[in-house]
Structure formats: C-alpha cells, structure tokens
Amino acid sequence: MTHRRLTAAELPEWLAAHPDALLLDARDSARHAQGHLPGAMRLDGHNHDALLREEPRSRPVLVYCYSGNSSQAWARLFAQAGFSEVADLAGGWVTWQLTAADRR
Template sequence: MTQSFAHLDPTTLAQWLSEGRSLKLVDIRDPMSFAQGHIPGSRHLDNTTVAELVDKTPSDTPVVVVCYHGHSSQQAASWLAGQGFDEVYSLDGGFVDWAHRRPEHVER
C-alpha cells in the first residue's frame, strides 16, 4: 500500500497556525535559506535531523513539509508518510509563495 500525503494550501496553514493547532512544521530547504527566513515555528530538516524527527514525533502528529516551491516537499512528505505518520502535508507553493503572500509571517 502506498503511503500518501495531502496538499496543503497556505491559507489553511495560516489558519492552523493562528489557531495554535498542534503540528510539526519542517523546512527541507538548505540551511542558509532557512536561516535567511522561515515560517515561525518551523524547524530545519535534513538528512542528519530526520531520524530524530521520526523517532521523537508521535505518529498522530500532523507533519507539514515546506520546500522552495512545493515540489521537493512532495517527495519528502511521501517518504515521511511511509515512516508511519498518519497525517503528512506538502505546502503548496512552498516557502517562496508563503513569503510572497505573508511577509509578516516570516521569521528572519
């Protein structure tokens, strides 16, 4: 059975964040891009930190994956879904779209 993920639009994510919904927001862009700006509450995820995420995050915690434009996050989200997470989302449009639409919700 193929594990799947869902697409998440920026408006819904903004609503979830404003509601204080419990979720893990992970950013898979390169460290320098992440340092220059990211969605508040997100953590940088790469090959060295992904094992800890998988080990320490309850499988019923929604996980939202952010990349540059919403393409590579789909592969990462699919992989995470395969690790047993119940709810995995790929942010449509990625960080670039988020920063364009919501510059006030970017932590620098």
C-alpha cells in the first residue's frame, strides 16, 4: 500500500471530502499545544500501536508533522498496516502556516 502526499492547497478539499478522517499530528506536544488542525490528535511512539490495532482500516488517515519528513514515515506505516486511504501533508505544518494568508 502507498500513501498520498497532499500539498497545502489540496488539504482543505481533502478534509472536506473526508470529514471522518483520523487526523494525526506527529509534532511534539508543545507544538501541538500551540496550534493544530481541528480534531487532530498527537501521534507519538506511545499511542501508534493502539491506533493501528483499534482504528477501522476503512477510516481515512491524514498525518502531518513540522516540516513533512516524519509524516511520510508515519503515513507509510499506516498504509502498510492496511489502512485503505492514507495521506500526509507535504511541507508539514510550516507550509500550512505559510499558506494560511493565501487561504483567508
């Protein structure tokens, strides 16, 4: 299985099309506390096993991190575990924030 890399421009449409998606923020807890996508939960080495075991494989998954590097590895893990639709945010939260002005 593979995952899809979304650009910041593609993310709003993807989120609208997948309102039940599992949104996973792979940044550290301090960055997550400063701001995150609505409904996103922190993804770390402590909760990923439970998510992989308990979440339905049909639930779409979006993973993002600070700059788009570690989210690729996490997305690959979820795709390899059999989740049918997995995406990560290319450029991560940094790119999402840089394009925020364009979205307003």
